[in-house]
Amino acid sequence: MQYCTFYLDKKHYGIPMMEVQEVMLQQDLTPVPLAPSVVRGLMNLRGNIVLSIDIRRRLGLPESDPTQDSIQIITQGPAGLVGWMVDQMGEVADLDPAAGEIPPGTVPAANRELTQSVFQLESGLLMVLDGQRILEMEQDRLEGIREGSRELA
Amino acid sequence: MNDDMQKQLIQDLVIESLEGLDSFDAEMLALEEKEGNTQEHLRLAFRMIHTVKGSSGCLGFESIEKVAHAGENLLSLLRDEVITVDHAVISGLLQCSDALREMMHGLEAGSSPDASRHADLIQLLDGLQKAGMSQAEQGFGFFDGAPGAPMPAAAAGLAQTGWGLFEDEPAPAPIVPEEVLIEEVALKSDVPSASQGPRASESAIRVEVAQIDRLMNLVGELVLARNQILQLAGDKADPALLGPIQRVNLITTELQASVMKTRMQTVQTVWSKFPRLVRDLSQELGKKVVLTMEGQETELDRTVIEAIKDPLTHIVRNSIDHGLEDPAGRRDSGKNETGTLCLRAFHEGGQVVLQISDDGRGIDPARISKKAIERGLITKEDAARLSEREILNLIFLAGFSTAEKVTNVSGRGVGMDVVRSNVEKIGGTVELTSIVGAGTTMQIRIPLTLAIVPALLVSCCGARFAIPQASLLELVRLDPTNPARSIEWVDQAPVLRLRGKLLALLDLGPALGLSSQPIAEEAFVVVVEASGRKFGVVVDAVLDSEEIVVKPLHIVLKALGVFAGATILGDGQVALILDISGLARRGGLNAENKTLDQDRVDQNLLVPDGSEHLRLLMARVAQNRVAFPLEEVTRIEEIPASSIERSGPREVLQYRGRIMPLVRIGDCLGEPRLAAAADDLLRVVVCQMRGTQTGLIIDSIEDIFEERVLVERFGNERCIAGSLVAGGLVADLLDLERIADFAGMVRKN
Numbered sequence: 001m002q003y004c005t006f007y008l009d010k011k012h013y014g015i016p017m018m019e020v021q022e023v024m025l026q027q028d029l030t031p032v033p034l035a036p037s038v039v040r041g042l043m044n045l046r047g048n049i050v051l052s053i054d055i056r057r058r059l060g061l062p063e064s065d066p067t068q069d070s071i072q073i074i075t076q077g078p079a080g081l082v083g084w085m086v087d088q089m090g091e092v093a094d095l096d097p098a099a100g101e102i103p104p105g106t107v108p109a110a111n112r113e114l115t116q117s118v119f120q121l122e123s124g125l126l127m128v129l130d131g132q133r134i135l136e137m138e139q140d141r142l143e144g145i146r147e148g149s150r151e152l153a
Numbered sequence: 154m155n156d157d158m159q160k161q162l163i164q165d166l167v168i169e170s171l172e173g174l175d176s177f178d179a180e181m182l183a184l185e186e187k188e189g190n191t192q193e194h195l196r197l198a199f200r201m202i203h204t205v206k207g208s209s210g211c212l213g214f215e216s217i218e219k220v221a222h223a224g225e226n227l228l229s230l231l232r233d234e235v236i237t238v239d240h241a242v243i244s245g246l247l248q249c250s251d252a253l254r255e256m257m258h259g260l261e262a263g264s265s266p267d268a269s270r271h272a273d274l275i276q277l278l279d280g281l282q283k284a285g286m287s288q289a290e291q292g293f294g295f296f297d298g299a300p301g302a303p304m305p306a307a308a309a310g311l312a313q314t315g316w317g318l319f320e321d322e323p324a325p326a327p328i329v330p331e332e333v334l335i336e337e338v339a340l341k342s343d344v345p346s347a348s349q350g351p352r353a354s355e356s357a358i359r360v361e362v363a364q365i366d367r368l369m370n371l372v373g374e375l376v377l378a379r380n381q382i383l384q385l386a387g388d389k390a391d392p393a394l395l396g397p398i399q400r401v402n403l404i405t406t407e408l409q410a411s412v413m414k415t416r417m418q419t420v421q422t423v424w425s426k427f428p429r430l431v432r433d434l435s436q437e438l439g440k441k442v443v444l445t446m447e448g449q450e451t452e453l454d455r456t457v458i459e460a461i462k463d464p465l466t467h468i469v470r471n472s473i474d475h476g477l478e479d480p481a482g483r484r485d486s487g488k489n490e491t492g493t494l495c496l497r498a499f500h501e502g503g504q505v506v507l508q509i510s511d512d513g514r515g516i517d518p519a520r521i522s523k524k525a526i527e528r529g530l531i532t533k534e535d536a537a538r539l540s541e542r543e544i545l546n547l548i549f550l551a552g553f554s555t556a557e558k559v560t561n562v563s564g565r566g567v568g569m570d571v572v573r574s575n576v577e578k579i580g581g582t583v584e585l586t587s588i589v590g591a592g593t594t595m596q597i598r599i600p601l602t603l604a605i606v607p608a609l610l611v612s613c614c615g616a617r618f619a620i621p622q623a624s625l626l627e628l629v630r631l632d633p634t635n636p637a638r639s640i641e642w643v644d645q646a647p648v649l650r651l652r653g654k655l656l657a658l659l660d661l662g663p664a665l666g667l668s669s670q671p672i673a674e675e676a677f678v679v680v681v682e683a684s685g686r687k688f689g690v691v692v693d694a695v696l697d698s699e700e701i702v703v704k705p706l707h708i709v710l711k712a713l714g715v716f717a718g719a720t721i722l723g724d725g726q727v728a729l730i731l732d733i734s735g736l737a738r739r740g741g742l743n744a745e746n747k748t749l750d751q752d753r754v755d756q757n758l759l760v761p762d763g764s765e766h767l768r769l770l771m772a773r774v775a776q777n778r779v780a781f782p783l784e785e786v787t788r789i790e791e792i793p794a795s796s797i798e799r800s801g802p803r804e805v806l807q808y809r810g811r812i813m814p815l816v817r818i819g820d821c822l823g824e825p826r827l828a829a830a831a832d833d834l835l836r837v838v839v840c841q842m843r844g845t846q847t848g849l850i851i852d853s854i855e856d857i858f859e860e861r862v863l864v865e866r867f868g869n870e871r872c873i874a875g876s877l878v879a880g881g882l883v884a885d886l887l888d889l890e891r892i893a894d895f896a897g898m899v900r901k902n
Contacts, residue, residue: 030727031616033665034713042719042727047374049719049727051707079708135709142712 001097003128005090006073009061012090012121014128019075023089026070036138040085043072050074052083055134059111075131082131093126095119100128113137166208167261168359173201174250174257175425181250182428185243195232198246202228205253216266217256223278224249230282245281247429248274362455365416372405372412373605373702379405380723413605418458420498420507421449427469431494434473441480441491442473448498453505457599460579461507464572468509468595469494471569476513476593486590488512501784504581504623505601510594516587518544525550545585549573577683577734580606580623580717586766598623608701608730610722611679611692614667617728618692619701619720620679624733626687628695629678640672640691649678649689652856656680658689659740665715683733690736699723703730715739767862769879769886771855772838775824778855780877780884781838787846788839789854793832803896806837806848813839815848816896818887821872842893843900849892856880871895 002017029041029052040052052072056064064070064087072083100117107115114134119126180198183189206221224246230236252274256266379402386398424446435442453461477483477492484490497508522536525547536544548569576583581599600606600623608619609628629649632638640647640658647658658678662668678689701720710716717732768783790808797804797815804815815837819826837848864875864886872895874888 028726030719030729032710032713032716032729033616033667034715035710039709042729044721044725044727047370047377047721049704049706049721051709080705082707135707139709139712142709 001095003093003095003126004073005093005126006071006084006086007088007090008056008059008086010087011061012124012126013086014090014093014119014126015073015075015084015131016128017092019077019131021074021076021081024072024074024083026072026085036141038134038138043083045074045081045083048081050081050083052085053134054085055114055129056085058114058134058137060108077132077135079135082135084131093119093121095126103127162212163260166212167257169208170205170257171254173204174254177201177250178247178429179425181243181246182432184238185240185432187238191238192232195228199225199228199232202249202253214256214260214266216269216271217253217260220249220252220256220271220275223275224253227278227282236282236284242281245274245278249278360415365412368412369416372409375405376409376702377721377723377725381725384723409605413454416455417452418455419449420451420453420458420505422458423462423465424449424496426466427496430466430469431473434470438474439479440473440477442477442494443491444494444496446496451498451500451505452601453599454601457505457579457601460575461581461597461599464575464583464597465507465509467569467572469496472509472511472513472593472595476511476515478514482514486514501598504598507597507599508594509597510592512592515589515591515593516545516548516585517589521545521547542586545587548585549583580621582623582682605700605702607698608720609679609698610696610728611661611677611690612694612696613661613665613692616667617696617722617726618661619699619728619730620681620690620733621717621730622698624681624683626680626682629680629689631672631674631676631678633674639674647672647691651680651689656687656689658691659736660691662691662693664736664740681733683737686737688737688740690731690733701728701730765861765864766859767877767879768857768859769862769877769884770838770857771879771882771884772818772836772851773853773855774818774822774851777822777824778882778884779818779822779851779873780879780886781840781849782886782889783857783859785840785842785889786838787841790837790839790848791834792837794835795832797835808839808846808848811846813846813848814896814898815850816892817850818872818892819850819852821887821892821895822870840889842889843898845898847893847896847898849887855882 003014004017004020004023005012005014007013024045027043027045029043031041032039037057038053038055040054043050043052050072054064056062064085068087070085070087071089073086073089074081074083097117100119103112103115103118105112114129114137116128116130116133119128177198180194180201184191184194184198202221202225206218206225209217209221227236227242227246227249231238231242236242252271256271259266382398383402386394427446428444431442431444434440472494477494478486478488480490483492493512495508495510497506497510499506518541522531522539522544525531525544526533526536530547530550531539539547549572550570573583576597576599579599581597583595583597585593585595587593607622609622609625610617610619612618629638629651631640637650640649642648643655647660649656649658656678658672660672662670672691673693676691676693677695678691679695680687680689682688699722701722703718703720706716706718714735715732716729717735718730719727720730722728770781770783770786770789772779772781792806797806799805800812800814804817806813806815817826836851836853838851838854839846839848841847858879860879862877862879864877866875870885872888872892874886874891876883876885878884
């Protein structure tokens with residue numbers, strides 16, 4: 001199976017190639033008020049609306065350098081187009097899914113849930129992320145907040 | 154035959170048969186009502202069921218064929234007048250169509266049809282034939298046995314081998330006596346059915362809905378690209394480029410209109426199910442109901458049609474179950490035993506209005522408010538403050554049901570709130586009016602389409618947002634020098650005095666977490682209404698009104714509950730569309746913040762006889778107060794006096810690329826014309842008059858009222874239909890027909 005790999009804060013991550021539609025340079029974003037912090041905004045991709053996500057905060061990574069152009073990996077999910085903000089693209093890795101291991105228990109629980117599997121490459125470790133799960137968690141979080149505010153009211 | 158081809162054939166069979174069965178039902182109902190030519194109804198019904206039988210037989214679905222065959226046999230006896238049309242026969246045939254429909258849905262889902270489930274039905278149909286036959290036996294002895302007998306094995310075999318690929322081929326199972334067949338052939342050849350014109354298959358093709366949706370998306374993108382090109386060209390106009398750009402512009406607009414048109418379906422697609430529903434329900438409940446339908450040809454986008462299907466069905470069920478009385482009850486109250494249920498559809502102000510009215514017992518506001526208090530939905534104090542109209546609309550609250558007994562049909566406490574939320578989801582509104590003892594009318598206003606909606610663009614804290622026109626009432630520009638136009642505070646809550654009533658305000662910046670700055674003195678208030686709540690949204694500036702292409706939001710953002718979607722603006726940037734109901738919820742504008750209309754309560758107590766429910770736009774012309782029927786008004790514009798041009802004796806205006814004739818209402822009323830400075834702003838009410846957009850010039854707009862008014866005629870003024878009192882003010886109702894005469898306008902088709 002092929003994985004599209006990329007770097008965030010010099011760490012090597014990947015997502016299944018099947019989900020990737022295209023890769024593009026960062027474009028103008030329209031911020032979405034009240035949205036969770038991972039949502040960087042909406043952008044126009046040839047008439048389609050793409051939700052741009054920056055997962056640094058969820059992975060506990062430092063904020064990105066605003067002076068550097070970032071790259072968006074566009075994926076087509078069941079709920080619409082999503083753009084993942086990354087620092088730099090990596091190679092396409094052709095790996096046997098069976099060789100992937102689940103992240104060890106010492107990884108913080110939140111990160112463990114976002115990481116599908118870890119591959120040992122010669123150049124270092126490759127962490128394959130579960131994009132769908134990341135979005136689901138954001139949605140749950142939002143709905144939780146809404147429920148909470150309703151109870152308060 | 155490969156799998157794909159087989160699948161395609163089955164799908165075609167299902168679609169064709171379901172359509173055929175719908176019209177079969179319609180023919181049956183017409184037959185029962187004895188409308189029109191009996192033989193013609195029978196012929197059409199026969200042809201439809203025959204097609205179902207033939208096509209399913211050809212694909213080897215023997216059990217479908219069997220059921221269709223039983224129905225066909227019964228029909229052929231009806232056609233030959235061996236048996237007569239009666240209630241039992243029609244019911245049997247309708248059941249047959251239900252069974253076929255069920256099997257078709259089964260086929261669609263991939264299960265193989267099973268006739269044994271319908272053995273009872275086949276027996277019933279056979280029984281009906283025999284019953285009819287035994288009556289007719291003396292006269293038509295030679296029919297003995299043949300039609301009534303169950304399908305002989307030989308014939309079934311024949312049906313299997315017969316490749317009746319074309320519906321015009323002779324029936325694969327010639328069970329009916331021979332002369333019937335000959336007659337059928339003769340009928341087909343010499344009556345090409347003038348009303349139908351060319352066969353549908355020749356003038357139309359079937360296109361997948363997904364394909365049209367794709368087309369629509371592409372056109373949406375083209376519109377955006379066009380807007381961008383226009384903006385760029387506007388700045389640096391190269392004359393050589395302007396020509397082609399103009400052409401692209403025009404073609405895009407036309408293309409958009411044509412694709413939209415392809416997606417349009419008539420209201421009839423939903424309504425066609427109702428005659429059957431009404432018949433079945435009224436029988437079940439022992440009521441007599443006549444269903445009348447007006448405006449079936451009104452067109453709506455297919456997404457809208459889908460969305461209103463369930464709410465409409467629910468309202469129709471409710472009207473029959475709760476609205477209309479049983480025959481005895483109707484007789485007691487001096488009405489005709491047969492109740493009337495009327496469905497109407499028409500266009501008004503760029504929207505489509507659907508009305509469902511019955512002449513039943515009406516809804517008693519006292520009972521509604523009692524129930525609402527019992528259920529803890531409102532307090533006693535609330536009830537005393539609410540107007541009659543507001544009380545009636547309480548039935549849209551969740552958990553409200555006044556049915557004394559829960560019936561099979563309706564009355565489980567879910568319903569009207571779902572109806573309202575479904576209608577609001579597509580940007581529509583629903584309202585109820587009722588007169589005790591005389592009937593109830595439910596009015597649904599919905600946009601023509603969901604894909605492209607008119608919206609107002611506003612800006613707030615540097616971001617742009619779109620507000621759908623459907624929820625927009627008016628705009629107010631704040632002016633610190635005018636107390637009626639400046640913000641005042643009730644504790645921490647900002648309010649505005651809007652024509653003597655307090656309007657709750659929601660400051661968009663803080664509500665969206667964009668700013669914590671106090672409201673600017675010269676901000677704008679966008680007055681909106683959603684879920685029966687009227688409030689003002691404070692924004693920094695009002696930018697433009699634009700037709701926007703609505704794009705769905707990612708599911709993660711839907712959970713925010715304040716945005717209805719997103720759109721791409723002319724400059725390629727994305728803007729969010731505000732969800733007004735969601736915003737109201739978030740802003741804590743609950744029912745207590747309703748603007749209560751005391752005047753309305755008082756007036757509702759005095760409803761004069763002969764009054765009618767009108768929506769009026771009140772305006773001033775010199776010393777006169779005039780009222781326009783709002784349904785005739787398409788827009789209100791402000792134009793500088795200098796933009797008026799002349800065409801012959803007429804004053805005209807260039808309006809949206811066309812010439813619009815202008816009429817001064819002052820002239821119609823015989824008021825002297827005052828000289829206007831070139832930069833004076835004139836207010837123009839744009840109306841559709843005799844098929845032409847016409848601008849009616851007035852001095853100022855006063856207000857909009859919706860209430861029951863009595864129009865009385867005292868004098869014989871040229872352009873006035875009569876005088877009325879609305880909102881406590883006397884006004885003259887304009888007669889647009891006479892104004893058109895006055896202005897010498899020709900009739901256009």
